[in-house]
Amino acid sequence: MPTSSLLATTASPAAAGMSATALQRIDDHLQRRYLDSGRFAGTQVLVYRRGAIVHHQVAGFADLERRVPMKPDTLFRIYSMTKPLTSVAFMMLVEEGRVALDEPVAKYIPQWANLGVFQAGITAPFLTRPPVRPMQIVDLLRHTSGLTYGFQNRSNVDAAYRDKKIGEIEKSGTMQSMIDDLASIPLEFSPGEAWNYSVSTDVVGYLVEKISGQPFDQFLQQRIFDPLGMHDTGFHVPAAKAHRLAACYAADGKGGMTLQDDPTTSSFLEPPSFISGGGGLVSTAADYLVFCRALLNRGELGGVRLIAPKTLKLMTANHLPGGRDLTEMSRSMFSEATNAGVGFGLGFAVTMDPAKTLLPGSPGEYYWGGAASTAFWIDPAEELITIFMTQLLPSSQYPVRRELRTLVYSAITDSNL
Template identity: 65%
Template structure:
């Protein structure tokens, strides 16, 4: 890739500060294994740097073609897949979810009790398709660790998609036996909702979810290295994943030579199951910033993307007004939520540089991307450290990138 910072409207010396900052604060101190950063603006690659090692134990440097667990950066891809079905006229955003999952027709809202003794009341309205896309469904994640419903998810391992403990179909059936945390549309809570979208893509399209992604998005966009598992001929490129320690260091969390991602998954997770590369995810983002088109291939209409990147929280509220989540992949103030992305509504309230309408999301292993249509800019950051809340990397990245504008 040709690097042209001046043509993209950046000061080269200020972009170099980003690498020095990451190197001195995170890599030399043993806080991060690697940092792969790309900035594209006005169609030009302004910055591309590969720092550190993708596998510390085997002393392998990170490279542009390194394979990363992108975890929740899978969600925007799944959301795009679902909106393709909306464009096909096969489903609508205001339809009840139980139209497609009949066993969910009588889901109640948690009143009290524990697994096996839950008490519920009727929701104010049924869960709608749009609730799944914007995380207002009443579903949750077990790792939220906030309520007895969260505890039931953990006990039943509903969001444990790497161990083979549950399948996607099994999760759907089990959720029919559990209460919602709140009446749909009243609260924002990060959840397994995007996994449910993946299930619905398969059910509505009539083909397995992973096949739909391959035929309708991944192959047309040339995302040749993105999949739910790593084939044998690519295993040498898979990064190791690390977990932060209380002392400020790292420990190996997932050895690339023994990773569950080397096998075809039992649970195909639209919420967090994809492996990808920097180059592949750039192609997905280029399609987004291109109004749904890349290299002559149309994935979505620009009006559909405009809808997806608008704030869909009820009454135009920001996340702090509605969120009960203890964990999310975004800061809250000045931020709303669209159909698969967080959306900046007010940079001043977020206390971060950016633009009204820029949209983003990240993954559990500290990966992150954002698209700023106003500045015609894409930024992608890849590393492998869990959890993503360990360091304020996303805030620091935004500050450094916008500070480098000419």
């Protein structure tokens, strides 16, 4: 299904049980609070309900310095919104019987067989203890592996990641060098004992490559992007599309921003050495909506089935041990979800109890976001998808995601619940 035909699939808000007046508040809010104030250069919002796009906002600039306007086909660094795609790719292999969720990771990465858990030490070699149990593949998908991200700046293990440049936003090395480096660094905790946002999904991408026998980027291209017509999604921007890449900015801590990645010199203009399943993709709002539509439609779109309905149901269940939520299990200084009442599935955060989140929503909705403040969520109960695109690091700078949830849900006039 070509992206252009998807964008042509629109309906009036009233026909989809939503208020046009309330949806306009999204545009007004983003303009007033973020664009006019200079907090964001540009924004794009897609709201899809009951089979059609009911709202599409495109405002501001893709490149503020050159006064290039934001457009529907602007290309964005989606960073950790790569993770759901990687997770779906892995579950395709599970469906084919080529791997199982309860298998030890060391079966596929033998050099990790003796990974210990950090006990003490400032630099390597650290004092470690054996884990209570081996790391399983499910631990990678739900971030209970004991791995971490160096940018969290929380522990000596984080510092060891930074020393080896593991898990940085602009990644160096290769997937194999990451795996080799991680073999020399202890785990933060014994697998399954806690939740910690980490390079786990990069490891999932490595496993897709190792188990399938196909380069990870080619696997995504042939099994997801090409079949769904996601022609603007990939690990770099080809020369013919370079003019569509947005600039990326960093918040300056004073309510403004500075240029972080110039689109004319960006590393995303060249194929990377590190194919990051945790954060390497560039995409458009329209392409990402195609992927989300396939998930909302129980794993299939336009005759293309990615995964079976039961597999998707498994992925979007809460897999945190004991049915706990992120506030009970998280050790992260940073993640793309912080609310009580939210669990974690196999690649997504999952809302369990909307009342605990203090936000409108539905049990069973699932979502994630990216480092440059992009975000999406899928609400099967309300037949709803929302996608938000901008380019500002870090994603924790402003509460725009929480605000969007309130604005979008307040526009529903005919609820399915």
